[in-house]
Every structure is written in structure tokens, then in C-alpha cells.
Amino acid sequence: MSQVATYFFTLFALAGERLDDRKDRGATAVEYGLMVGLIAIVIIVAVTALGGQLNTLFETVQARLTRVNAGAGA
Template identity: 45%
Template structure:
């Protein structure tokens, strides 16, 4: 009888009113969907910041890679 749960006991009460109140309360207290949405929003924000940084630094990165290419072109 771990966690006070009886084996074979129904998870939802048999009385329809109690069952509906139980399901609504359980739905209201469930935060797993909110956590997934928060992680999605964070991932979206990070991707927007990365794209913005790459767009801002793009010309400088091109210059760096051209310098490296020029330095390596003389090496056999």
C-alpha cells in the first residue's frame, strides 16, 4: 500500500458528481502542459537571439573566414 493507494481501487470515484469534481480538480492542478509551453517559449527566444546575433555578426564572420582562407591558400 505504497503512497496510500489500494491495489485494484478505481482511480475515479463511482459517483458522477464526485468523479467530475475529481477530474476538474486534477486537470486544474496539472502543470505539466504549462511547463512544456514554458520550455517552448524559452527555446523560441533563444533561437531568435541566435539568429539576430548571426545576422549582426555575419559580415565580420565572413571577413574572418576570408582571412583564414587567404592564409591557408599559401600552405601546401
């Protein structure tokens, strides 16, 4: 009878360790999800804040390139 009890006790302990490991993995997945969400928010805020300045920069570069190409073709 003691061998059966030892077997079940060992089986229960191993199952408990595996379940605890899954809980840790679940918590880690949630933490990574939160970090990805925060990074996405930071990117959105940065693009929104710098969007107008970048648009002006690209328009300036485009205007200068157009002038250079018009001068080279003449």
C-alpha cells in the first residue's frame, strides 16, 4: 500500500509543478502583451507628434529635387 501512496504522491507533486510552471508562463505572456501595447502607444504618439514636421521636411526635399531636375533638363 505504501508504494501506491508514494506513486500517487509523486504523481501529484509533478503535476503541481507543471501547473505552477504554466501559471508563470501565462503571467509572462500577459507582461509581454502589456509591453507590446505600451510600445505601440509610444510609436503612435511619436508619429502623431512628429507627423507634421516630417511632412514639411519631405515637401521641402521634393521641392528642391524638382528645382534641381528642372535646372538639369534645361
